[in-house]
Amino acid sequence: MASNRPAPQAPYIPNDDDFGGYDQETWEEWNPTEESIRPVRGRHRVHKKSGGGLARSSTVLGVGVIAAVGAGGIATAQGGKPPVSISMPDLPGVGAVADSLPEAKSLPGVGSLMSDDSADSADTDIRTAAAPLTAAGVTTADAEQGTTDAGEALRSRIMQQAENQQHQADEAVRTAAEEAAGKKAAEEAAAQQKAAEKEAEAKAAAKKKKEEAARKAKAEAERLAKLAKSYAIPTSSYTLTSHFGDAGAMWSSGHHTGLDFAAPTGTPLKAVHTGTVKEAGWAGAYGYRTVLELEDGTEIWYCHQSSLNVSAGQKVTTGDVIGRVGATGNVTGPHLHMEVHTPDGTGIDPLGWLQSKGLNP
Structure with a gap:
């Protein structure tokens, strides 16, 4: 198995006094293998170094950043006051050490373990921590409408729900009124239709009776006319x-x-x-x-x-x-x-x- 290129040596090795008593370790050649770069399942254990050192400084820096962001959010929630700026002093030698270290993504096998998602997630966490406390419970739709206060957003949603319920109630009343009016109109139309049919039947019966009487009269007239031909008035000039x-x-x-x-x-x-x-x-x-x-x-x-x-x-x-x-x-x-x-x-x-x-x- 071919050996990998050795890690570059730091141009400057700080002594114990520069890191507040941190024990210096000897730099050795690192030859990562497939087994050594395999991701560890479960929780990662962080090796704690004794004394203050670089790790303690990093922790203090992170806590300071979070405290600054939180202070800005609390100040915004309490009265719209501007966030308090917190400046951290530069530690001697830290910048030089950081500049001399290679990027983590350039190390063989390590770049694949890191992704842009982790950076995006960190940025998101920072933005979330910096958000005002009064924005809790504000939905995306509320934010698009310009609502940033949780109480106002809740009141707006309650009012919207009440309006929707009132609209539904009004719609139900209107629908019921339309149905009642339609039913009444249908009943009136049916009554008118029935009356019209009854009147038509009466007219038809009267017409039939009249026609029957006319037919009988005509038949009688024809009979009498025929009969008259066989009868005569007994005299004339009378x-x-x-x-x-x-x-x-x-x-x-x-x-x-x-x-x-x-x-x-x-x-x-x-x-x-x-x-x-x-x-x-x-x-x-x-x-x-x-x-x-x-x-x-x-x-x-x-x-x-x-x-x-x-x-x-x-x-x-x-x-x-x-x-x-x-x-x-x-x-x-x-x-x-x-x-x-x-x-x-x-x-x-x-x-x-x-x-x-x-x-x-």
Whole structure:
């Protein structure tokens, strides 16, 4: 194994008196090996030299630096007073010894054991020790906002948290109000929709009813129009003078039992519908009378005629002339007294019956 280059000799060897009684040791050649430069695991033991010497001076220097930095921080925390400067006297011979020593990183195998991290860590420790005591608890965000006081930072965070909680509460109230308003609007819209549907249904029902009534009226009109073609008004050039049910002493029953068509004597009388002549002749107070029986059993009486054109048992059709207007019997002037009797013999209003057949005298 090749030997390494020997460590350079110090140009000056101080005596015991220069270091306050520190025992001088003999300088020997140092040949580091892989085993000798292996890092020691666990705690490092520091060899303490007897007496004051260089080690004691270094310790005093470090304590002085820390005390100075701490004093500056305390002064800043207590009232913003400037830090106190502490100057250390130069020890004779120390500077020359330090300048003559090689850099630790240049020693074989030693430079790898040291890194810039250790220096950065030392600088960080020094800056931390020099920081004011009132900066304790101040976060990076607080520092960026310009807050350097711990109490102010705590108060700011509490106020921010309170504002956030108030904002959340306001947001919850607003959301609840919006939900309530939306629910109310939806209910009102549903009610309006229901009312509109109900109204639409009512209108549709009324329209349907109206349309149904119109349809029935139209059907009835068509039926009457068709029916009217098979029925006829019994005479022409007439005036209605007395109606069914009129009261008066002129009539033996106390009221009028038919419908009077006043017309000149000799005006033709027509069959109102197809039927068979049941009677034709004199009938006392009715004068000359013709009774026409229709197919459904209804009887039509033609009274006060001046002459008869048909005889009993004769079949006639709608519009055939069966006699002429006269003033025979119990009358005050020429007219046709017309009566309508149902199959059971009950007398009914001739005007309503004619209208039911589509005729409007």
